[in-house]
Amino acid sequence: MTSLPQAVPTAVSPTGQAPPAIHRVRRRRRPSGEPPPLPRHLNASGKWWLAMSGLVVVAWVVVWATDSVGRFDVADTRVLQAFERIRSPALTRVAEVAGVLASATAIYVLWLGNLAVLIAVRRWRHLFVVIAVGIIVVQVGAEMAGTLQRPRPFEVEIIGPWTGFSMPSLPVTVLATLLLNAVYSLVPAGRYRTIGKWVVCVVLAVTALSRLYLAQDHPTDIAAGVILGVAVPLAAFRLLTPNDVYPVRYRRGRPAHLDVTGPRGEAIVRALEDQLGLLATAVEPFNLSGSGGSTPLRITVKAAGEGESCVFGKLYAATHVHSDRWYKLGRTLLYGRLEDEQPFHSVRRLVQYEDYVMHLFTDAGLPTPRPLGIVEITPEREYLLVAEFMAGAQEVGDADVDDAIIDQGLALVRRMWEIGVAHRDIKPANLLVRDGRLVVIDTAFAEVRPSPWRQAVDLANMMLVLGLRTDAERVYRRARLQFTDEELAEAFAATRGLTMPSQLRRMLRQQGRDLHTAFLALLPYQLPSVRIQRWSWRRVVLTLATLLAALVCAGVTSDLLRSPL
Incomplete structure (x- = not known):
């Protein structure tokens, strides 16, 4: 393996111009027996x-x-x-x-x-x-x-x-x-x-x-x-x-996007004050087109003094956990187990995990929004993850990308490799540019101690995203400052259509450029493609169980239609 040609650039923390300081009030502990902000009930x-x-x-x-x-x-x-x-x-x-x-x-x-x-x-x-x-x-x-x-x-x-x-x-x-x-x-x-x-x-x-x-x-x-x-x-x-x-x-609209008006909106405002001491004045959806697994929110809160500030919220409900479970089952049936990935079994665990990963990223110096806490809306059914709001930021797919932004994106991947995490969802919607600094968001799918295959996919997807606003040769030239030829060849051997987020694939088709092929042409040599279809006993059993369940449902439905009325 060849050594790196020169000093490795580092990721830049997303400091920039800070928003007004948030005004906080005394938090209130909910007494035993008092219903949660949004209780689950039968009319x-x-x-x-x-x-x-x-x-x-x-x-x-x-x-x-x-x-x-x-x-x-x-x-x-x-x-x-x-x-x-x-x-x-x-x-x-x-x-x-x-x-x-x-x-x-x-x-x-x-x-x-x-x-x-x-x-x-x-x-x-x-x-x-x-x-x-x-x-x-x-x-x-x-x-x-x-x-x-x-x-x-x-x-x-x-x-x-x-x-x-x-x-x-x-x-x-x-x-x-x-x-x-x-x-x-x-x-x-x-x-x-x-x-x-x-x-x-x-x-x-x-x-x-x-x-x-x-x-x-x-x-x-x-x-x-x-x-x-x-x-x-x-x-x-x-x-x-x-x-x-x-x-x-x-x-039109995704089922993952919940309505935050009416009782739910009132419950969010009340819970923010009781549990985080934040005085919210407005709760509104934010950038729904870039999110399919949660409800992103921009929450206006009172700042210290007379002004207002904003925080970012991600509302998770039981429907998101169910969707994640079906999604991962479908991936296992179609492709096998590409990595050791298990679905979340509760909303609480999902929110706790993302909050942990956000703290892990910030503690490691990665450019990501600062986590502010977790808010319980309905126990075991709805939770709100609150973080710093990246005001004035724009998606990397819409921003001007220069060598500094390219270096920051590649350094971000290198730093994730060093601390042993993978983002697993590198796409334009999850990379923001603010004041010349690259920020990574949405760590819900991040994985601690990922497989080498998953780390290689992160690198290739980052290079493809950066190439959307520049060109393959420029990104590849900057990548060789931080990665070896072997690492770059491995990244593009592990990455093709399935491993790219859907938004990234769609934007590549819209541009009409085959960036993946362009990067392959720049490599000094190519490695054999990593096999994606993986058969295991788990996949076989799940496939047979799914077919059996479908046949049972079809038989019961047929009996129902033939039953005397």
Whole structure:
């Protein structure tokens, strides 16, 4: 290995012109038992429906254990006989039309239509909840009906189609579930969703009257079916896809970007004062186009004196951890394990890790924003990472890049090699230039003691980013001042399309230049490309488990569509 030709330049700390000093107040410890700034809760309506659903289950157990279903038969029969006395040919035709949504064909169309729309709009979490809720409701309803074995109404002429046992009414149960699924997965929250709920109430009422008129179900069968069919999806969507984390929207935007207005914005302001002593006056999204795994924020706070200053915040929620988990699973299935990488299992761990890496970078003298602390918004669900705001900085892809900036970028990689870390996401959005100084941000994916392959990829990606605003020959000439020919050859042997961040690949295509090939042409020699596809027992097991889960879901869905309603 050849020695470095001359002294190595060093990275420059991002001092520059400092913002006004931040005014801090006394921090407040939250007393035991006091709710967090943004508590996770189920609305009153959801609690009522769950309570009624519990009563239905308790009543079903009591009736089944005491064999007292006959007591309900008498009251139900009186109601059905009242409907029988008002029957007429015209009303019968109206009732048959009014109850068409509870037919097997209509229910299948609603079910498949809901799934198709969710797949088309790529609302995957809602899709999984819809499938799970549908399976649970049908299986529970069918088991309850099969265990109780309540017959269809007697002493009343049944003039509508029916099948199976009647308690609870499985068609009404499934219809209520599908309608609630559609409202909570397809209709945006607010006025439109409220209208949708009233439409569901009207549809269920009309369907119930139709089935009572045709004597297809007992009144208590329908009541139990509606309660069960509403309570389960209502609780599932409000707990698993809360609107403030997984909003239903059709405008463009990444699901990682959370709404910071309303209750969440108020909770952030309150938490900043209580936990960090910062008096926030404004919380607004910042540079959303450069972030896909969090919600970046610019937070205006009171400065010492009469002025204002800004801090930077990254809002993390459970959705970001879930996305990271699916992303890393997908990488393992498609490419194998390129490095020893494990997903985060909680939001708290993710935020703690990034805060640790930011302190590690600053302690090592790397040019990165100074961390200011962690704020808890909702325990184990939402946290805010606060750091210094790089006012006046611009992305390196938009800045003027001279030899000094190139040297700083390359020295940054060299320093990361020395302290044993890798950034793992070197792209224009994560490299800022302020007052002639290069600053690296977004250390969420950084890795301590990375593989040599990952360190080599960081070097190549840094050279490609710097080459976007200059040219390959200029960057390569400056790189030889800090790296050997062997290190440069290894970097470009380890780097190609997959290992480049998507923003970097997109900007290279937009420029129409093949910088990677240009750098390869400048190397005195080339090393064999590092193999990216890696097979392991872990990858094989995960692939088989994923295929098995997909087949099980397909089989259960098929059984659901064939089940009698």
